Amino acid sequence: MSAITTTGLTKRYGDVTAINGLDLVVEPGTVYGFLGPNGAGKSTVINCLMDYCRPTDGTIDVLGCNPQENALAVRERTGVLPQGFDVYDRLTGRQHLQFIIDSMDAADDPEAIAERVGILDAIDRPAGGYSRGMAQRLMLGTALVGHPELLILDEPSTGLDPEGAREMREIAREEADRGATVFFSSHILGQVEAVCDRVGILQDGRLIAEDTIEGLRATVAAETTIRITVDGLPSGALDAVRALSAVSSVQATETTVTVNCTDDAKATVIHELEAAGATVEDFELTTASLEELFLSYTNGESNPNTDAVQSDEVVRL
Amino acid sequence: MSTLLVAKKDFQDAIRSRSLLGVSFLFTSFLAFLLYYKITLETPAEPFSLSELYLPMASVVALVGTLLGYNAIAGEIESGSVLFLLGTAHTRTDVLFGKLLGRGAVVAVTVLVGFAVCAPHYAVLIETPPEILTYAGLAGKILSLGVVFVSIAIGFSSVFQSETLAVWGGVCLAVGFSFGWDSFLAVVKTVLFTSLTLPPWYYLLTRLNPKYAYLSIDGAALEYAPFYLDAWFGLVILAGWVIAPLGIAYWQFNRGDLA
Numbered sequence: 001m002s003a004i005t006t007t008g009l010t011k012r013y014g015d016v017t018a019i020n021g022l023d024l025v026v027e028p029g030t031v032y033g034f035l036g037p038n039g040a041g042k043s044t045v046i047n048c049l050m051d052y053c054r055p056t057d058g059t060i061d062v063l064g065c066n067p068q069e070n071a072l073a074v075r076e077r078t079g080v081l082p083q084g085f086d087v088y089d090r091l092t093g094r095q096h097l098q099f100i101i102d103s104m105d106a107a108d109d110p111e112a113i114a115e116r117v118g119i120l121d122a123i124d125r126p127a128g129g130y131s132r133g134m135a136q137r138l139m140l141g142t143a144l145v146g147h148p149e150l151l152i153l154d155e156p157s158t159g160l161d162p163e164g165a166r167e168m169r170e171i172a173r174e175e176a177d178r179g180a181t182v183f184f185s186s187h188i189l190g191q192v193e194a195v196c197d198r199v200g201i202l203q204d205g206r207l208i209a210e211d212t213i214e215g216l217r218a219t220v221a222a223e224t225t226i227r228i229t230v231d232g233l234p235s236g237a238l239d240a241v242r243a244l245s246a247v248s249s250v251q252a253t254e255t256t257v258t259v260n261c262t263d264d265a266k267a268t269v270i271h272e273l274e275a276a277g278a279t280v281e282d283f284e285l286t287t288a289s290l291e292e293l294f295l296s297y298t299n300g301e302s303n304p305n306t307d308a309v310q311s312d313e314v315v316r317l
Numbered sequence: 318m319s320t321l322l323v324a325k326k327d328f329q330d331a332i333r334s335r336s337l338l339g340v341s342f343l344f345t346s347f348l349a350f351l352l353y354y355k356i357t358l359e360t361p362a363e364p365f366s367l368s369e370l371y372l373p374m375a376s377v378v379a380l381v382g383t384l385l386g387y388n389a390i391a392g393e394i395e396s397g398s399v400l401f402l403l404g405t406a407h408t409r410t411d412v413l414f415g416k417l418l419g420r421g422a423v424v425a426v427t428v429l430v431g432f433a434v435c436a437p438h439y440a441v442l443i444e445t446p447p448e449i450l451t452y453a454g455l456a457g458k459i460l461s462l463g464v465v466f467v468s469i470a471i472g473f474s475s476v477f478q479s480e481t482l483a484v485w486g487g488v489c490l491a492v493g494f495s496f497g498w499d500s501f502l503a504v505v506k507t508v509l510f511t512s513l514t515l516p517p518w519y520y521l522l523t524r525l526n527p528k529y530a531y532l533s534i535d536g537a538a539l540e541y542a543p544f545y546l547d548a549w550f551g552l553v554i555l556a557g558w559v560i561a562p563l564g565i566a567y568w569q570f571n572r573g574d575l576a
Contacts, residue, residue: 043576047574047575047576050400050403050404051403052400052403052574052575052576053574053575053576054572054573054574071403071408071409072406072407072408075403075404075405075406075407076406079404080400080404081404082397082400082404082576083576084397084400084576085397085398085400085401085404086396086397086398086400086401087398087401088326088330088398088401090330090333090334091326091329091330091333095326095329096401099322099326099405100404100405102322103319103322103405103406103407104405104406105406139401139404142401142404142405143404145405
């Protein structure tokens with residue numbers, strides 16, 4: 001039995017399709033990195049898993065239960081750090097943790113959890129005075145209560161400094177070593193690279209790539225990025241390049257074309273551009289890093305500005 | 318159990334709110350002033366009776382209940398704290414009923430503190446022996462009205478899943494039940510009826526406002542008094558005002574997206 005399975009999961013908000021027929025399988029005991037740029041639909045998927053949102057279509061199975069029919073069974077066995085949560089300003093960290101411990105009927109010690117997530121010194125202060133990062137740590141702490149079988153972390157490093165983000169990953173890893181399944185979303189590859197057994201890349205509500213980190217690296221190693229400067233792009237030139245089976249992605253501005261393709265297809269790509277009527281003025285070759293591969297997967301040609309992908313801005317769907 | 322945990326947490330949170338402190342203070346001050354005014358300043362034709370306090374206090378508790386309830390659901394959804402509640406072993410239904418119990422407990426504390434603080438004040442002011450049981454009964458009636466208004470406001474709160482709309486909904490409710498309903502009835506009375514005898518349904522319309530539900534209708538003024546003007550039917554009306562908004566809230570809150 002898988003920890004999470006979605007089949008044809010679709011969520012529409014009016015005309016906007018946030019998730020588009022997503023088929024996802026997360027095996028138990030793995031750390032699954034759910035990657036994608038802001039707005040790709042990651043949080044919407046997680047909200048559907050926890051029954052915060054109701055899908056428009058498709059089925060969901062979390063730990064053998066349908067969250068729409070039996071949200072309680074899912075929540076009893078899952079710890080979640082959602083996006084866009086809020087704490088109760090007037091209650092202390094300890095009161096928050098105690099509430100979850102009582103709710104989960106668990107025997108955890110609030111102080112032990114607070115220490116683990118690094119807020120022990122602030123445990124008796126009202127959470128209204130916490131920074132975003134501290135609230136994030138508190139929420140992670142509540143997710144750990146009762147040793148859940150499944151841990152769902154939506155952009156857990158939001159508001160954390162690099163050291164905090166590292167601690168967060170360490171906790172995710174420890175939980176996986178204990179036997180829990182960890183479902184970890186992020187828009188930054190570096191966040192998941194070090195801890196995830198498997199990575200899925202979500203773009204426009206669809207899974208566009210899924211592999212182990214090693215598998216993705218192998219793809220990268222076999223790939224070359226060619227940056228070609230042209231005098232102009234005749235219509236159809238990009239489509240002709242994209243149609244080549246050796247080409248995995250194409251980005252373009254008015255006078256440059258950046259193509260990811262297998263190493264032996266370089267000449268074919270240039271030839272195809274010239275055949276379509278473009279004059280190649282110059283080109284340079286680079287071997288893509290995993291980060292660039294991720295960006296090329298998720299950016300497409302519609303958004304060549306990589307800063308947008310790397311910003312820490314929180315987008316709620 | 319789950320519902321009680323949510324109620325307990327909600328109570329812990331709400332009781333620490335400064336605005337609640339303000340509301341309690343105003344409620345108590347109003348009751349104290351009203352007692353003083355009715356007993357010593359007014360020179361009534363008849364001696365003071367505690368029942369004179371009922372209507373003004375009912376209007377005030379309508380405001381208090383609405384204030385406590387209007388944001389109970391909408392505020393949680395808007396801020397995202399509902400994700401905290403539902404991230405653990407609770408259902409949406411637990412949250413809804415937990416909120417009702419939590420806010421109901423807060424309104425109970427407000428009313429009980431107010432009446433308790435004013436009790437010695439009343440005992441000193443009144444020249445005849447204080448009617449302790451009637452005083453306690455009045456507190457009970459006002460308290461239960463408070464819970465009814467909390468329920469109504471929570472119903473509205475779950476329909477308007479935005480804080481701003483919920484605020485306006487809450488203001489409209491509070492004003493409507495405290496004053497609007499009376500003005501509407503006054504207009505109906507002036508426009509439609511010239512004779513002194515009003516039809517029974519006019520009285521029904523009056524007591525459909527929960528704050529009038531406890532008032533007994535003087536059947537002598539009527540040729541016949543239908544069942545819905547009997548005292549027990551007031552309780553049916555109150556129960557209806559608890560159940561109907563909660564039903565709407567249940568349906569709405571279980572249906573929608575919360576994030």
